[in-house]
Amino acid sequence: MTRNLWRPDMGVIDLFVSLLPVNIIQGLIxxxxxxxxxxxxxxxxxxxxxxEGSFPLGACAxxxxxxxxxxxxxxxxxxxxxxxxxxxATASIHRWLRINTMLCGIIVLTILxxxxxxxxxxxxxxxxxxxxxxxxMFGENSVNQYNQILLLxxxxxxxxxxxxxxxxxxxxxxxxxxxxxxPMAKAQGIDVARYTSWGLAIGGALTALGASLQAxxxxxxxxxxxxxxxxxGLAAVILxxxxxxxxxxxxxxxxxxxxxxxxxxxxxxxxALGLRPSDLKALTGMFVLITMLVPIVRxxxxxxxxxxxx
Amino acid sequence: MSPPSKLAISKxxxxxxxxxxxxxxxxxxxxxxxxxxxxxxxxxxNGAGKSTLLxxxxxxxxxxEGSIHVNGLDxxxxxxxxxxxxxxxxxxxxxxxxxxxxxxxxxxxxxxxxGKIRGLMPGLPRAKKEIYRQRLSSFGLGLESRxxxxxxxxxxxxxxxxxxxxxxxxxxxxxxxxxxxxxLDPRTAEIVMEATxxxxxxxxxxxxxxxxxxxxxxxxxxRLIMMRExxxxxxxxxxxxxxxxxxxxxxxxxLPHDPQSLAA
Numbered sequence: 001m002t003r004n005l006w007r008p009d010m011g012v013i014d015l016f017v018s019l020l021p022v023n024i025i026q027g028l029i030x031x032x033x034x035x036x037x038x039x040x041x042x043x044x045x046x047x048x049x050x051x052e053g054s055f056p057l058g059a060c061a062x063x064x065x066x067x068x069x070x071x072x073x074x075x076x077x078x079x080x081x082x083x084x085x086x087x088x089a090t091a092s093i094h095r096w097l098r099i100n101t102m103l104c105g106i107i108v109l110t111i112l113x114x115x116x117x118x119x120x121x122x123x124x125x126x127x128x129x130x131x132x133x134x135x136x137m138f139g140e141n142s143v144n145q146y147n148q149i150l151l152l153x154x155x156x157x158x159x160x161x162x163x164x165x166x167x168x169x170x171x172x173x174x175x176x177x178x179x180x181x182x183p184m185a186k187a188q189g190i191d192v193a194r195y196t197s198w199g200l201a202i203g204g205a206l207t208a209l210g211a212s213l214q215a216x217x218x219x220x221x222x223x224x225x226x227x228x229x230x231x232x233g234l235a236a237v238i239l240x241x242x243x244x245x246x247x248x249x250x251x252x253x254x255x256x257x258x259x260x261x262x263x264x265x266x267x268x269x270x271x272a273l274g275l276r277p278s279d280l281k282a283l284t285g286m287f288v289l290i291t292m293l294v295p296i297v298r299x300x301x302x303x304x305x306x307x308x309x310x
Numbered sequence: 311m312s313p314p315s316k317l318a319i320s321k322x323x324x325x326x327x328x329x330x331x332x333x334x335x336x337x338x339x340x341x342x343x344x345x346x347x348x349x350x351x352x353x354x355x356n357g358a359g360k361s362t363l364l365x366x367x368x369x370x371x372x373x374x375e376g377s378i379h380v381n382g383l384d385x386x387x388x389x390x391x392x393x394x395x396x397x398x399x400x401x402x403x404x405x406x407x408x409x410x411x412x413x414x415x416x417x418x419x420x421x422x423x424x425g426k427i428r429g430l431m432p433g434l435p436r437a438k439k440e441i442y443r444q445r446l447s448s449f450g451l452g453l454e455s456r457x458x459x460x461x462x463x464x465x466x467x468x469x470x471x472x473x474x475x476x477x478x479x480x481x482x483x484x485x486x487x488x489x490x491x492x493x494l495d496p497r498t499a500e501i502v503m504e505a506t507x508x509x510x511x512x513x514x515x516x517x518x519x520x521x522x523x524x525x526x527x528x529x530x531x532x533r534l535i536m537m538r539e540x541x542x543x544x545x546x547x548x549x550x551x552x553x554x555x556x557x558x559x560x561x562x563x564x565l566p567h568d569p570q571s572l573a574a
Contacts, residue, residue: 170428173412176416180410181408181409189426
């Protein structure tokens with residue numbers, strides 16, 4: 001997508017500017033992924049690693065459907081649905097086997113690797129010959145990055161607004177209550193297992209939606225797409241919360257979106273400085289570590305942690 | 311036909327760590343019936359089984375034998391959230407009984423849907439806000455002007471009062487109080503306990519209250535139940551309970567365990 005923009009005589013700023021549209025697109029796609037990571041983690045207090053598996057699942061399901069000549073919208077919907085199933089699988093394992101939430105996610109993402117290869121029949125598929133939601137919307141202009149940004153931006157805004165309204169409904173409030181205190185939720189007649197399952201399904205669906213859009217933009221799906229998704233998404237969530245806070249449901253929803261957007265601009269800048277893409281994982285990991293360290297150093301009282309589940 | 315008793319517990323048995331060296335009988339053939347309007351206080355030493363009894367009624371602990379009927383309905387095998395249609399509960403820990411990330415009015419809205427289907431309707435309709443505000447103002451906490459404040463910012467006493475209102479917003483068939491003033495300072499504990507007694511009287515709620523506090527057990531309620539080693543060793547009501555003094559109770563508490571002599 002960078003399309004020969006780079007010239008040897010470019011400075012850091014020029015390079016950053018030339019990378020800007022790509023990074024905005026990445027940021028918007030990751031806004032969906034970060035929302036998908038935030039909902040289990042913050043709304044349900046269910047630290048979940050499934051996204052590392054539901055991300056490639058979304059891309060692979062989309063690719064398989066496109067190969068079967070599904071319409072791009074149909075294929076995207078199948079991808080979203082598969083992501084929801086992955087989230088539900090994690091919730092079910094936690095419900096029936098009562099093992100640590102993160103282990104549940106690791107089991108599911110490991111199993112999904114094999115499933116993803118099976119779905120596609122091979123480890124990767126090129127999708128250039130297939131139509132995409134972008135080509136459906138903009139025809140020949142679909143390679144125009146501003147068109148892509150417009151469509152993704154609208155989609156992200158729509159998803160965020162929908163989630164905002166959902167968390168004000170009876171069911172949405174019940175889901176938030178589950179994350180605040182499981183005993184309280186049960187005592188108020190809330191089926192904790194069911195709401196956990198739905199919450200993780202929403203998370204998985206959003207992650208897979210992001211993945212399917214990325215696959216359509218990049219023109220390929222690969223079973224290894226998931227590596228690092230979680231830490232990128234988590235960094236986005238934490239960065240957004242550091243900037244906006246998460247005291248209200250509005251801020252809690254805007255944090256991943258804004259965080260993802262800014263995170264990928266920072267990434268773009270670091271790349272423009274000349275770091276290798278392979279250095280980014282360590283950088284992101286250290287960024288997350290540092291943000292975790294800040295409250296410890298400041299000795300801030302993070303309040304009771306009765307909510308966090310195992 | 312007379313209305314069914316609000317709570318009917320029959321031959322309830324529960325053993326923890328069965329078939330291990332730590333085996334402990336928590337409930338040993340417990341029978342207990344509460345009629346409509348009964349307010350029973352339950353006391354007993356550590357490990358007497360009073361918490362297990364309350365948790366068994368709530369659905370948090372499943373029993374090995376016996377049955378639990380609420381308002382004539384067999385709830386023995388139902389999970390907590392299904393029993394919540396008829397049973398409400400105030401927890402010991404103020405942080406557990408309320409949702410700290412939700413506002414005061416949102417907590418009340420969640421409690422207002424207890425026993426009802428939760429759909430995609432607005433969770434906190436404008437019309438309800440005023441009702442919640444009025445109900446809360448009757449508690450005299452001064453919280454009615456801060457209805458949109460996150461519950462995590464409230465004090466323990468405020469949270470317990472809110473938790474109490476949440477438990478009675480939808481009038482339950484049975485109210486469970488699990489040492490709900492134990493985590494509060496003495497003065498706050500007294501305020502919350504007075505508010506509790508008022509609500510119970512106003513709504514003539516059938517109540518089971520577990521407490522560590524013998525004064526409380528004597529002062530409140532029309533029945534007093536003492537447990538030891540998983541059995542009910544004392545169950546007094548009405549005038550007999552009113553005549554009970556702290557001295558009597560302490561004496562009972564230290565009596566060698568012999569159910570026969572008490573029954574006589």
